[in-house]
Amino acid sequence: MTKKIALISGDGIGPEVTKQGMKVLEKLEEISDVDLEFEEFPFGAEHYLDTGELVTDEAKEELENFDAIYLGAVGDPRVKPGVLEHGILLDLRFSFDQYINLRPVKLLDSRFSPLKDKEPQDIDMMIVRENTEGLYAGVGGFLKEGTKDEVATQEMINTYKGVERVTRYAYEYAQKRNDEKKLTLCDKSNVLTYAHDLWQRVFEEVGANYKDVTMDHMLVDAITMKMVRNPEDFDTIVTCNMFGDIITDLGAEIQGGMGLAVSGNINPEGVSMFEPVHGSAPDIAGENIANPLAAILAAGMMVKELGWEEEGEKIETAVQRSLQNDYSTPDMGGNLNTDEVGDHICSILE
Amino acid sequence: MTKKIALISGDGIGPEVTKQGMKVLEKLEEISDVDLEFEEFPFGAEHYLDTGELVTDEAKEELENFDAIYLGAVGDPRVKPGVLEHGILLDLRFSFDQYINLRPVKLLDSRFSPLKDKEPQDIDMMIVRENTEGLYAGVGGFLKEGTKDEVATQEMINTYKGVERVTRYAYEYAQKRNDEKKLTLCDKSNVLTYAHDLWQRVFEEVGANYKDVTMDHMLVDAITMKMVRNPEDFDTIVTCNMFGDIITDLGAEIQGGMGLAVSGNINPEGVSMFEPVHGSAPDIAGENIANPLAAILAAGMMVKELGWEEEGEKIETAVQRSLQNDYSTPDMGGNLNTDEVGDHICSILE
Numbered sequence: 001m002t003k004k005i006a007l008i009s010g011d012g013i014g015p016e017v018t019k020q021g022m023k024v025l026e027k028l029e030e031i032s033d034v035d036l037e038f039e040e041f042p043f044g045a046e047h048y049l050d051t052g053e054l055v056t057d058e059a060k061e062e063l064e065n066f067d068a069i070y071l072g073a074v075g076d077p078r079v080k081p082g083v084l085e086h087g088i089l090l091d092l093r094f095s096f097d098q099y100i101n102l103r104p105v106k107l108l109d110s111r112f113s114p115l116k117d118k119e120p121q122d123i124d125m126m127i128v129r130e131n132t133e134g135l136y137a138g139v140g141g142f143l144k145e146g147t148k149d150e151v152a153t154q155e156m157i158n159t160y161k162g163v164e165r166v167t168r169y170a171y172e173y174a175q176k177r178n179d180e181k182k183l184t185l186c187d188k189s190n191v192l193t194y195a196h197d198l199w200q201r202v203f204e205e206v207g208a209n210y211k212d213v214t215m216d217h218m219l220v221d222a223i224t225m226k227m228v229r230n231p232e233d234f235d236t237i238v239t240c241n242m243f244g245d246i247i248t249d250l251g252a253e254i255q256g257g258m259g260l261a262v263s264g265n266i267n268p269e270g271v272s273m274f275e276p277v278h279g280s281a282p283d284i285a286g287e288n289i290a291n292p293l294a295a296i297l298a299a300g301m302m303v304k305e306l307g308w309e310e311e312g313e314k315i316e317t318a319v320q321r322s323l324q325n326d327y328s329t330p331d332m333g334g335n336l337n338t339d340e341v342g343d344h345i346c347s348i349l350e
Numbered sequence: 351m352t353k354k355i356a357l358i359s360g361d362g363i364g365p366e367v368t369k370q371g372m373k374v375l376e377k378l379e380e381i382s383d384v385d386l387e388f389e390e391f392p393f394g395a396e397h398y399l400d401t402g403e404l405v406t407d408e409a410k411e412e413l414e415n416f417d418a419i420y421l422g423a424v425g426d427p428r429v430k431p432g433v434l435e436h437g438i439l440l441d442l443r444f445s446f447d448q449y450i451n452l453r454p455v456k457l458l459d460s461r462f463s464p465l466k467d468k469e470p471q472d473i474d475m476m477i478v479r480e481n482t483e484g485l486y487a488g489v490g491g492f493l494k495e496g497t498k499d500e501v502a503t504q505e506m507i508n509t510y511k512g513v514e515r516v517t518r519y520a521y522e523y524a525q526k527r528n529d530e531k532k533l534t535l536c537d538k539s540n541v542l543t544y545a546h547d548l549w550q551r552v553f554e555e556v557g558a559n560y561k562d563v564t565m566d567h568m569l570v571d572a573i574t575m576k577m578v579r580n581p582e583d584f585d586t587i588v589t590c591n592m593f594g595d596i597i598t599d600l601g602a603e604i605q606g607g608m609g610l611a612v613s614g615n616i617n618p619e620g621v622s623m624f625e626p627v628h629g630s631a632p633d634i635a636g637e638n639i640a641n642p643l644a645a646i647l648a649a650g651m652m653v654k655e656l657g658w659e660e661e662g663e664k665i666e667t668a669v670q671r672s673l674q675n676d677y678s679t680p681d682m683g684g685n686l687n688t689d690e691v692g693d694h695i696c697s698i699l700e
């Protein structure tokens with residue numbers, strides 16, 4: 001069945017890198033039963049500067065009819081920091097209730113990790129981040145703003161519903177991911193005695209339905225230490241929005257950096273969104289030198305989540321091979337340009 | 351002038367490792383004008399299990415008369431997690447308004463870092479963590495607790511006063527620390543648009559008085575990445591309580607792990623507290639095999655903060671030398687026991 005993809009290529013290098021992702025997806029359609037249909041949406045800095053629009057309500061209604069969104073990158077020095085992040089990225093996550101942020105941490109080639117003595121089998125975990133509440137609720141305020149008596153508050157709000165669904169998703173994931181079947185809850189329950197007490201209770205309660213999954217618990221501070229010392233100890237991790245933001249980026253770095261990090265913003269019953277984690281890198285935009293591998297991997301993750309598991313894996317394997325043989329852009333040790341990397345991945349798939 | 355130190359050796363390996371710290375301090379008194387007087391306080395799990403007491407109000411009144419507290423470690427499997435942390439560690443921090451948590455991140459020997467290709471000069475930064483407010487305020491609650499409609503909240507509360515004083519301290523620190531004179535604010539101002547907006551405003555405002563210090567800003571997620579990829583880019587970092595908890599532990603790991611990490615809980619106008627970052631390690635307590643170097647380094651930091659800058663440095667140099675020559679416990683590659691490491695540091699000082 002044809003799946004409808006909304007392409008938001010966005011700003012800076014976004015269009016260049018998603019172009020390679022599209023190229024790879026088209027190749028995949030040729031050689032498998034993957035079947036996609038694309039429509040482009042113009043959201044990003046240029047559109048905002050031209051029209052004052054971020055993502056309109058009409059656009060959101062239209063997007064409801066798609067199976068997934070494939071996003072390049074947003075961000076532009078001419079736009080005040082925060083505007084595009086809130087008006088596009090966070091707005092889409094919240095509007096489509098993409099309550100899972102799925103962030104694989106997988107080392108493809110040990111050369112790219114900043115950690116000593118780690119091989120691909122040592123860095124291979126999945127981080128499941130809650131993506132719609134916690135400190136991202138946007139709730140807070142100022143008392144006596146601008147005075148020496150000012151108090152500023154920001155609420156970390158968690159709901160049973162929010163924690164239950166992400167925890168359940170994480171257990172399911174841990175159960176099917178591999179034979180280890182281990183799920184680690186990352187929180188700060190010794191200090192956040194309200195918000196993370198809820199997490200602890202729900203983690204226990206939901207876990208009762210997944211008796212074959214080993215429950216593990218670790219404080220966020222200890223997790224960051226273990227991620228750089230013994231990442232091999234982790235299988236699947238579930239965590240709140242804020243800590244997820246932090247540990248997924250740390251995860252991105254230990255597995256080789258932004259050039260290879262992907263993010264799925266998932267609503268298992270709705271419209272999900274897939275993106276490379278890197279920014280729009282306006283300084284190198286339009287030069288055909290940006291590394292498209294993260295965007296290609298994001299396309300692979302999208303294909304997997306749309307149900308073509310094996311085909312998605314093929315993209316990942318192709319990226320790994322091209323990296324190992326230095327068919328990559330200079331930032332990854334190769335000397336190809338953006339287009340050539342896309343072509344090379346297609347030729348491996350072929 | 352004699353400085354009065356309250357010793358809380360605490361639980362598990364706490365007494366063994368602070369004993370070595372004391373030994374080193376006594377040696378320092380012999381060979382320099384450092385002049386200390388100690389009194390022991392019994393707080394910890396044993397005392398709590400015997401008497402039901404954590405730190406009493408009377409004890410706090412007494413502690414007011416000291417110049418510093420030298421703490422071993424608290425934690426015991428027989429006590430519910432959280433009780434000792436709150437009743438001793440956090441209570442002392444809050445009661446004595448120790449608003450600075452000072453955490454040096456300094457690689458002494460490149461063998462001990464999990465990072466590739468980093469030398470001592472590459473990992474050398476100071477993290478200044480706010481230590482009395484933010485998410486640690488302990489404010490929050492439950493609505494409809496235990497039901498499927500439950501909402502749990504936890505407040506991140508910052509005050510102008512709290513942010514101003516820690517920021518000012520950090521600027522002072524950056525100004526005198528070395529010639530780089532750079533201070534990085536670590537926050538999540540793009541999402542925490544209230545609490546961290548205050549941080550941003552205060553950071554700017556206070557910075558106006560330190561024109562020779564370069565102001566730098568980085569989001570917490572990006573900071574964790576850079577800490578493992580390019581730690582050499584950091585000089586002094588200032589951050590909120592929660593993010594400080596996370597990045598200081600990540601810092602501890604990249605500079606060699608818990609065996610070498612120290613923490614100063616500082617009230618520049620009051621009673622400060624110095625401790626090794628590691629826990630009480632009940633599994634190896636009493637065996638004379640625990641690594642005392644972090645406790646010894648904490649003693650060195652205490653001496654520095656009490657005004658004997660050079661003498662404190664001597665302890666650090668001695669630790670570095672003993673490490674490099676493998677005069678250390680097995681966890682650091684040597685084959686000495688706890689006592690012998692203490693003796694060796696003393697002999698280097700001599």
Ligand SMILES: CC(C)[C@H](C(=O)O)[C@@H](O)C(=O)O
Pocket residue numbers: 085086089090245263540541571
């Ligand atoms: C851009 C920003 C708002 C976003 C976040 O904090 O979630 C980003 O860091 C991410 O992790 O996707």
Ligand SMILES: CC(C)[C@H](C(=O)O)[C@@H](O)C(=O)O
Pocket residue numbers: 190191221435436439440595
């Ligand atoms: C023990 C715990 C409450 C404490 C904290 O979170 O501050 C510890 O992690 C630290 O960093 O000193």
